[in-house]
Amino acid sequence: MSRILRLGGPRLLTLVLAAVLSCVTVVGLAGPAAAHAVLDSSSPQDGARLEHAPATVTLTFDEAVQPIPASDEVISATGDRVDTGRLTQSADGTTIVLPLRPDLPTGTYAVTWRVVSADTHIVGGSITFGVGVDPSAAPVAPVAPPDRARALDVTADAGEGLLYLGIVLLVGVAAAAAALWPWALAARRTRLLMWAGWLLMVLSTIAPFLLQGPRAENESWSAVWRFADAGQTLDSAFGRELLARLLLLVVVAPLLTTAWAGRLQRRRYAVAGGTVAVALLVTVALTGHEAVGSDVPAAMISAVLHLAAMAVWLGGLAVLFTIVLPAARSGGFPLSAAGMTRWSCVAYSCVACLVLTGEFQASRQIDPVEALWSTGYGVVLLVKLAVIGLVLVAAAVAQRRVLTGGDVRSVVRRSVRIEAGLAVVVLAVTALLVSEPPGNTTYGPPSDMTAPLGPDTVHVHVDGTRRGRQSLELTVTDAAGRPAPVQAITASLSSTEVAALAVALAPDPGPAPTTASARWHSTDAVVPLPGPWTLALDVTVDSADAYSTAAHYRVY
Template identity: 35%
Template sequence: MTRRFAWVVAVVVVVLVAVAPSASAHATVVSTSPSDGQVVAAAPSVVSVRFDEPVQMQFGALRVFSPSGARVDEGTPSHPPGHSDTVQVAVGSNLGRGTYTVAWHVISADSHPVSGAFTFSVGASSSTSVPQDTLNAAGSKAVGVLYGFARGTAYGGFALMVGATAFLLCCWPTGAASRRVRVVIGGGWAALVVATFAVLGLQGPYDGGFGLSRVFDSAVLHTTLGTRLGTALAVRLLLLGAAGIGLVLLLPRIAGASDRLRITAVAVGAALAVAIAATWATADHAGTGSQVALALPLDVVHVMAMAVWLGGLTVVVAVLLRPAGAEVPVLAAAIRRFSTIALCCIGTLVASGTYQAWRQVGTLGALTGTVYGRLLLFKLLGVGLLIGLGYLARVWIAHYLAGPAMKADAVAIRQLRRSTGIEVVFATGVLAITAMLVNAPPARTAYAAPVSTTVAFDAGGPKGKGSVQIFVSPAKAGTDLVHIETVSASGEAEVVAQLTATMSLPDRQLGPLPLNLDGAGTEHHYGNVAIPLPGKWIMAVTVRTDDIDETTVQVPITIR
């Protein structure tokens, strides 16, 4: 049974990590100098990009290419004094006329690579010949999969180490004599140590877009240690060293320890576990954005509740409920105590998870319209199933372990073990999704709300007044759905003789681009439109109400 559970858990983790999306922009560009698409009279001496949060330059670059594709930047990219949210680089003094391309690659505050490009022109715009692969080379898929797997394994190792130890101290002290329990705790500690080293080695190639050959590169590792996440990983390894020593000293003494010693061990162990959990919170989404002072401790609490619950469940199914696990009275006392602890953990997870979801998602559209939001929905589904299984376990406990006349026989115990084992499998899947969420851009950042606006028109003539209702989704560069509905002055849908529309991007001198819309002869005009670049576009809608009366309205549309 245990081996089958292990295989199912492994398959769940591998599948989820294999299909995990690559992390994309977590920091957003606020402005560039020169501005994107700007035509300047004289060549600038410095090119810069400003973001909405501090960024790191380790594994970063800010490169400038001439119209022919040659590098024209000079020196090393840097932060202006006092502005960690801005990167700049000097350019040569003899730039000729034409369009120059600027490519940037930095590390956002939540430890993920962010890249992009923009153009500016000196004197006049021109054609360019900079290959896309030169601007931003795609990272290694193998590195991304291994990186995600290592982060998921780290969560699992932390849960086994902390949760199993907490179960012994609070629910089953005599279980410390069991070799299986010591294997669970030691295996969790070892898995977390190995996974932390793996993340430390893979972080540099992940951030820099390198291949697996750079995992053991000492220069890359040295640079990684200078990043926010690298520092957190180094601190975690030091804490794990202390935790390992503590476990070696503690485990042989738990069974015969006094209440005072166990209370002291719980306090010291909890402090150490909280410190280890904080190495995740400080380097990921909780450490950036709004309300950091509240988000950080709640994220630590969330991780701790997950660890105590999942690690305790593992001990229950892998050791306590086995045929030779424990006598029924001991089993009953341990399970009743853990049932109360698990209920508190579930309440904590729901409360802290609800806050995290609101902070990272914000709107219903972002919940269904982003990778982060959809992963969160899967996680919520998994948590709901876990709550249902936990409720069934509490019903079992109330039926078989209530009162002095306990009715738990071998068959009943197998039922609980099977139910709890399924709970462990689902919990591990939720853990894998959590690792993917950490690696995905927050929905608030990634989501672009659809554009919906109404503009009045007056084409003259007896029935020339009305309005057009315009809907553009998702209002992001790429393929968008455009839907235009014509409405009469009285507010009712109305068919017009003809409706055409174009889009222009004045800042880049692009357009007008005609929109191919279906629905001629109806009040609804719609179509899928390829919008090549983000920016402040202008949609020009021309409405002809009869053979001679027509008008054009200009509608600003922001494409992200």
């Protein structure tokens, strides 16, 4: 915001309140929204123990997905592939069915999958099930394939940052210069900035097109040079959105080579350029989290406003830093004639819009509010808010120094340098935020509970409360807190939607050869749905004493 030198106390207070309101928005507007596809359910369920082999494996996701050929498969414990390779998909795109070979032998099987979610992110996972195996046996964890696409993923994330930088230099510089400093449009430095932004947007549009196929197939750089799956990418919605963006960049190129002479001509070019700029921002929003989940129209409008505010704010900073201030310093005109009052008002509006729309978008991905500080997405979001807070602090300090008689020219230069540096950090954090899976798809903290057991107490620890497979550890202690061995424990999980799911428990091995143990662990606990769940326990202490108890916890 170069500085908020002309902002009075009420206006600065309003901006600070906007930042506070954005945090409230995260809490108040948090609701269900999907961005990276999440496996809702499977048949067989993860960890299931079956008497007879199933004919198919069914995977149901929370949104439409695009299967990746040869990436969805069923593997036996010996490493043999047992699906037929001819998957089918439901009409709405949310369910994938993998037919299995007939007469599967007794053993444990791993189902691995990789799909492209509606927001173009590539996600994967795995489940296991057993056929004819001992119900008390521990499940065999699937072996994850080597991550050959890691370098491509890092490159794609870096490309996101370059895309935002390109938006700032092309759209933001052009808009800020046209609105506030029309004379700067003819400057050679302005044209260089705009061409640099155009080139960055072109490169950051071509790169994901070439990388998407190899990343989906878990391939390395060699697949990129072979243009692997380029046709499949072009046939997808993601590919068509990238192609539309590239065509718009070709359309806008002649405007960068034209000298805008005359007020009428400038107005015509401004209308044409503004229309193309909005269309470019729409194509960027379409390839992000905003295109899926709840309230998509509102989210798309908010995303375009957010990108526009970011572009004008940071683009204005770039024009100030590279064109306006050097021209004023060389004696071309006094700083008071540089339109700083108008710039302060524009920057103030942009930052307020940036904060509010940005946190509205983030609020769709934070549920519950604890995910704000308990997930990677939430932590990156807090870092972004902190950086924007530093911008506000820098502006307030600059304002105070000017009002107390400081050197206006020196304060402006220093303020612009500081805010330009923070702007780079904002762009980097934004690119990282886009690449993070949303908090509402990863939140599921450990949970600890206790339940009375006659004179004793049973302590239950759940290693993670995300729906799906869960690991439960039970410890029985007496009134003095010492381990109290019990003969047997049977358990079941239930909710308002599920009557009862049996949970097999096995005693931890102890130093003495006895069946009684104070520590027990689950071998196949699976919780398929989010919400409140009850763990019911029937505990046999000895031949004379047995108790029933229950513990409650929430699954996300």
